Amino acid sequence: MAAPRESQSTRSPEPMAAVAASAAGPGTRAPAALALRVVAECGRSKARACELRLPHGTVATPVFMPVGTQGTMKGVTAAQLDSLGCRICLGNTYHLGMRPGPELIQKAGGLHGFMNWNQNLLTDSGGFQMVSLLALSEVTEEGVRFRSPYDGTEILLSPEKSVEIQNALGSDIMMQLDDVVSSTLTGSRVEEAMHRSIRWLDRCISANRRPDQQNLFAIIQGGLDPVLRSKCLEEMTKRDVPGFAIGGLSGGESKEQFWKMVTLSTDQLPREKPRYLMGVGYATDLVVCVALGCDMFDCVFPTRTARFGSALVPTGNLQLKKKQFAKDFQPIDEACTCPTCQRHTRAFLHALLHSNNTAALHHVTTHNIAYQLRLMDAIRTSIMEHRFPDFVRDFMKTMYGDLGRCPSWAVEALESVGIPLN
Numbered sequence: 001m002a003a004p005r006e007s008q009s010t011r012s013p014e015p016m017a018a019v020a021a022s023a024a025g026p027g028t029r030a031p032a033a034l035a036l037r038v039v040a041e042c043g044r045s046k047a048r049a050c051e052l053r054l055p056h057g058t059v060a061t062p063v064f065m066p067v068g069t070q071g072t073m074k075g076v077t078a079a080q081l082d083s084l085g086c087r088i089c090l091g092n093t094y095h096l097g098m099r100p101g102p103e104l105i106q107k108a109g110g111l112h113g114f115m116n117w118n119q120n121l122l123t124d125s126g127g128f129q130m131v132s133l134l135a136l137s138e139v140t141e142e143g144v145r146f147r148s149p150y151d152g153t154e155i156l157l158s159p160e161k162s163v164e165i166q167n168a169l170g171s172d173i174m175m176q177l178d179d180v181v182s183s184t185l186t187g188s189r190v191e192e193a194m195h196r197s198i199r200w201l202d203r204c205i206s207a208n209r210r211p212d213q214q215n216l217f218a219i220i221q222g223g224l225d226p227v228l229r230s231k232c233l234e235e236m237t238k239r240d241v242p243g244f245a246i247g248g249l250s251g252g253e254s255k256e257q258f259w260k261m262v263t264l265s266t267d268q269l270p271r272e273k274p275r276y277l278m279g280v281g282y283a284t285d286l287v288v289c290v291a292l293g294c295d296m297f298d299c300v301f302p303t304r305t306a307r308f309g310s311a312l313v314p315t316g317n318l319q320l321k322k323k324q325f326a327k328d329f330q331p332i333d334e335a336c337t338c339p340t341c342q343r344h345t346r347a348f349l350h351a352l353l354h355s356n357n358t359a360a361l362h363h364v365t366t367h368n369i370a371y372q373l374r375l376m377d378a379i380r381t382s383i384m385e386h387r388f389p390d391f392v393r394d395f396m397k398t399m400y401g402d403l404g405r406c407p408s409w410a411v412e413a414l415e416s417v418g419i420p421l422n
Helices: 078-083 093-098 102-107 110-115 159-169 188-207 226-236 255-268 283-291 301-306 339-343 346-354 358-384 388-400 408-416
Strands: 035-041 048-054 057-061 063-066 088-091 120-123 137-139 144-147 154-157 173-175 215-220 243-246 275-277 296-299 310-313 316-319
Touching: 035 358, 048 358, 057 063, 057 358, 063 088, 063 358, 093 102, 093 154, 093 159, 102 110, 102 159, 110 120, 110 159, 120 159, 154 159, 159 173, 159 188, 188 215, 188 226, 215 226, 226 255, 243 255, 255 275, 255 283, 255 408, 283 358, 283 388, 283 408, 301 310, 301 358, 310 358, 339 358, 346 358, 358 388
Parallel strands: 063 296, 088 120, 120 173, 173 215, 215 243, 243 275, 275 296
Antiparallel strands: 035 048, 048 057, 137 144, 144 154, 310 316
8 A cells, every 4th residue: 555645635725826828939918717626625635626717717626527519418408407506517619600600609698608508618628539430530730630420521629729629719718629549559659749748739739829718728648658658748747737637547557557557647747737637527536536636537328328217326226228227216325415306206217118208318317427426525525624535435335335245446546646446
């Protein structure tokens, strides 16, 4: 077991200071609309609670960001998302750039106005579609050429074009266009993608026309090779961008490989910048990766699994289509305060799901988003109250029934930061 980290729980909260973005060249700086304040840190692990100040309000971290690919969560309105306490969600640059297009959205006052969302927005760069739409894309130094899945037309998504679309969308956080390859890929293509992502970051920085209003995050690549990932970290952290994302993971690699790349990254990322782990949404992964030093997360998992009738609970999930719930008049989770749990029973949701009533998808999606937000709030509170290691043990015991049944990768990851489960 690693030696416990020196306790930092008695530190005074740091003053809020704006984090400046810059162009790639030394000495060129532009103000950024982001400030990070570290409020509390775990005395043993790398977990921390922060306040992330953005143009549309302050976001408390650690935070889970629901994914609204085309400007909305499927089955949940922006007003409902706001009422659940969500203060930042995602939009997809590739899909929004295709339909309805940046020009129309810009005329509506940006994506905030278009979807009537007064909280913060993060837009991805479109780079992930290099993997998800691999058969429709070709990568060159110029950018990524896609054949539209809608009408077959060819589109070039360059770093400059990605930033241009995101500038038009008006998101609070923009992501650089990176060269994304499958996390299970090895060999020269991984190194090529890492170096190209660094070059593309410089082009994205130069292309950003609104650095004082929109924050451009870099995305760390390098696959599962610690040498390549460390090299990417070394180079990208030379660019004084407002924040950093850990990319290229959660794509099928082993959990042991996954957590080691996460902790390698957080060890080398600057303390004063937000750390965003992309594509992570399973409850256990969230808890472990907070312990490893991550601040921000996103994933389609809670909303996508809801559409299959799967409701998230502290012990895992409930498959509400199963016969055992047909006469179960309990809420999904008695401790949950979401509208679904306050008003509806498992039996009612079971009946809706079996009649293919789309209201069921709305109710379960609402609950799953509320579950993720409530989990992150509980994690944050435990860090603030200097009891995060105890929270982790209680969470794992509830989730798996016994600490001895916890996944070995999670046990190993937590031990590496001073939280033994045994």
